[in-house]
Amino acid sequence: MDMLEKTKVITLSKLLEDKTQKTAWEQIELREPVLLEVEQFYDKEAKASPLAAMRLLVSLVSGVPESVLGRMAFTDYQECEEYLLGFLTRKK
DSSP states (O other): OOOOOSEEEEEEEEEEEETTTTEEEEEEEEEOOOHHHHHHHHHHHHHSOHHHHHHHHHHHHHOOOHHHHTTSOHHHHHHHHHHHHHHHSOOO
16 A cells, blocks of 8 residues: 655645635645544535535645635645645545
């Protein structure tokens, strides 16, 4: 079984800003999710949608608020999703 990178930095095509917290992100650093975060992902997926669940997981592993991630470029989202799905779909 191939080892996945424990962290991955996604350079964003569009700056993300949280004007309330006066914080901005040019890149997002993702890390391997812990079991509790994966459980939260699957709970959200069952209650809402796969897209909402992945947004939650990206938020949990990056520290970027979900409300901010809603304004992320879809291609940037897809890069995040591709990395995280590597952990969620691994074969035994």
